[in-house]
Amino acid sequence: MSDLMTTRAALQETMTFLGAIASGIEEAIGESANSITYLAGKRLGMQLSANIRKTDDVEEALEAVHQVLLDNNCLWHFEPFKTHDRPALVQTTDSGDEDLHLVFRDCMIRQSLFRFGHHQKGSLCTMMFGFFSGALLNVMGVDSTLEILHAGENACYKRLVIHRKKGEDQ
Amino acid sequence: MVEINVHEEACRGCKMCVDICPTKVFAFDEEKRLCVVEHRDDCIACLSCAYLCPSGALRHEDYHIVKNFYRDLAFCAKMEKFI
Numbered sequence: 403m404s405d406l407m408t409t410r411a412a413l414q415e416t417m418t419f420l421g422a423i424a425s426g427i428e429e430a431i432g433e434s435a436n437s438i439t440y441l442a443g444k445r446l447g448m449q450l451s452a453n454i455r456k457t458d459d460v461e462e463a464l465e466a467v468h469q470v471l472l473d474n475n476c477l478w479h480f481e482p483f484k485t486h487d488r489p490a491l492v493q494t495t496d497s498g499d500e501d502l503h504l505v506f507r508d509c510m511i512r513q514s515l516f517r518f519g520h521h522q523k524g525s526l527c528t529m530m531f532g533f534f535s536g537a538l539l540n541v542m543g544v545d546s547t548l549e550i551l552h553a554g555e556n557a558c559y560k561r562l563v564i565h566r567k568k569g570e571d572q
Numbered sequence: 573m574v575e576i577n578v579h580e581e582a583c584r585g586c587k588m589c590v591d592i593c594p595t596k597v598f599a600f601d602e603e604k605r606l607c608v609v610e611h612r613d614d615c616i617a618c619l620s621c622a623y624l625c626p627s628g629a630l631r632h633e634d635y636h637i638v639k640n641f642y643r644d645l646a647f648c649a650k651m652e653k654f655i
Binding site for chain 2: 414417418483485486487505507508509512513514516517551552554555556557558559
């Protein structure tokens with residue numbers, strides 16, 4: 403077996419194992435599992451983006467996060483998505499925050515959950531929320547929320563909200 | 573761009589695809605009592621509609637297929653494209 407295959411097999415076994423653990427933790431401790439995975443994801447996001455270039459622009463920040471994932475060989479590709487009923491990709495909300503929609507296609511979390519039929523939108527998905535939160539905190543210096551609007555079989559649809567600090571220039 | 577084909581003879585007008593679609597790609601034709609594709613460009617190819625459709629009336633083409641994790645490594649070693 404080639405090295406690449408061995409690496410893939412090891413990654414897939416690890417992710418499947420992680421999926422089983424996450425599912426078990428959710429049953430054992432309930433919603434607290436989300437807090438644990440969120441913090442783990444946030445720490446990972448902050449570590450991997452420690453030396454990243456700072457920016458205030460949302461689209462540039464997302465490109466930077468995407469590059470962080472690529473540099474670390476993470477199969478977590480996402481793309482900004484604008485539907486017909488949204489006038490712009492990035493919109494300002496009534497509370498002064500900015501939001502945009504993201505589509506996640508290849509996702510090792512979804513694949514590991516599907517391997518044994520675990521639920522989506524659980525604690526492992528919250529880890530992705532944490533990762534974004536940590537990475538965007540390093541890039542933009544603000545908090546963010548990644549809400550799952552729809553978890554599908556072949557892609558997930560999420561809403562990213564950038565919480566602008568009060569008094570900060572938009 | 574994703575192509576969505578609705579098999580009009582198979583569609584039973586249950587509106588499940590209309591309800592499940594997160595980007596409101598489908599609309600319901602009240603006259604024909606069928607679902608119709610109204611905003612094809614908005615399809616993210618999550619395939620939830622196709623999985624949910626009770627009569628299998630929806631078919632997608634030209635979309636990115638997510639690769640599944642392997643089931644049997646020896647088999648997948650011969651069929652590497654699936655991994």
